[in-house]
Amino acid sequence: MEHQPELYDVTIIGGGPAGMYAAFYCGMRDLKTKLIDANPELGGKMLIYPEKVIWDVGGVTPVLCRQLIDRLKQQGVTFDPAIVLGEQIASMDRQEDGTYLLTSSGGNIHWTRTVILCIGYGILKMAKLEIEGADRYEISNLHYTVQELELFRGKHVLISGGGDTAVDWANALEPVAERVTIVHRREQFGGHEKNIANMKASSVNVRTPYSVSQLYSSGGERIEEVTICHVDTGETERIKVDAVIVNHGMRSDFGPVREWGLDMGEWSANVSEKLETNLPGVFGAGDFVNYGSKVRLIAGAFTDAVLAVNSAKLYLDPEAPKVAYVSSHNERFKEKNKALGALE
Structure with missing residues (x-):
């Protein structure tokens, strides 16, 4: 490579609810993070239904989809992940040292130690x-x-x-x-x-x-x-x-993802209960994945994101704690809480 790209601990592909929450939780695990999405804005499939009322997210009273997107965006950038929009990843190539090179359809290259796939059903088109x-x-x-x-x-x-x-x-x-x-x-x-x-x-x-x-x-x-x-x-x-x-449903197109060697069915990739794909260092979350106890709700996407990030952290550092400290005890929130006036 003529110009060596910056190396990230985790690169999240997909900017829907799973991807945005994964970006936030990566910050809680002190992981250097990049999020890439093919769309010009974050939100994933939720962008199709901005006026839909969402009732089933725990602790959130009924909220318009566009409002939930805004809140997820604000939360997702808490720890300043790098965000790349308008780029579709065309190839994912594992290097001899175990890292991955991700190449976009436009030729841009991203370098990462692990990958979390949050690409939903791929590129969606209304029937x-x-x-x-x-x-x-x-x-x-x-x-x-x-x-x-x-x-x-x-x-x-x-x-x-x-x-x-x-x-x-x-x-x-x-x-x-x-x-x-x-x-x-x-x-x-x-x-x-x-x-x-x-x-x-x-x-x-x-x-x-x-x-x-x-x-x-x-x-x-x-x-x-x-x-x-x-x-x-x-x-x-x-x-x-x-x-x-x-509203006759949507047609999905995973495009080049099917050529990456993933164990995939018609609509999703098969992962373990720890959200591991069959490829080392590659994990998944949200609608893209399928496993025995899968819950296809936005709330389920958040849990997937946490499990995938924890698995990525342990893949990188097997001696790390299995989960992040909760926000009330997490050192990374102390200064942020002060800025919010939550602590005296």
Whole structure:
């Protein structure tokens, strides 16, 4: 290498909740840390749902996803990790001394002693509405995510989809929109039972098993009506709409990651209970990993991050404590607490 890059103890790939919390916890373990993300900003998959209300993070009252992202960002930079945005890592090569060289698609090289993979489901793309010509409405009133609830105030909104996010959007829009119709091709909805029950008990017009079959526009610029079709009988119904929201899931693409020699299934990498991959010095956390007691919640991503960082620390220093001291006893927080006025 003409210019030797700086060596880090840990390099985290992925800037979602697992990656941001891992960066924070690396600071608690006194590890020199770098975080790299392919997106231009931190947040991971949460960036797709900024208006979604998050209820299930311990100790955090209901919070908008964008607010939780901001809090995780603030926490993640507590110990000043190096942060590199807008770089996708294309290759991960182990050197003779056991360190890794990470090379981005643009040719930038990063050098690290260990790696923690927090890349979720890879690069995500929303599954599009499979109706010819639907894409021309994406600049007007066909949406694949809800960035701002107020955009739909007083409108007739049709949601196509039946997963957790579609149900959440229906519940969030019900008090805002004039009318919400949700169309799902199966009788059963995915997602949390309580949220589904709340939706069915509200004024949301639930249509199952139906799918969207046609879009209509008199002027060609905006969808004005939608035809839904019963998937069993073929019966159709035409509905006037002001906006259509599609949530048919996401397609993931791990790209070059599958060429790195990891033990991977279709959707995730297999790791041990200590979040170790099959590659020495490489660990994982969050949606990217799978193990026997895996919990697929944001709260679970935080626990994954802690376990992965602790394993990285012990990989680097087998004599180190197995876990970090809690924040109330951790020396690294004393000055920070004083700055906050928490200590006299």
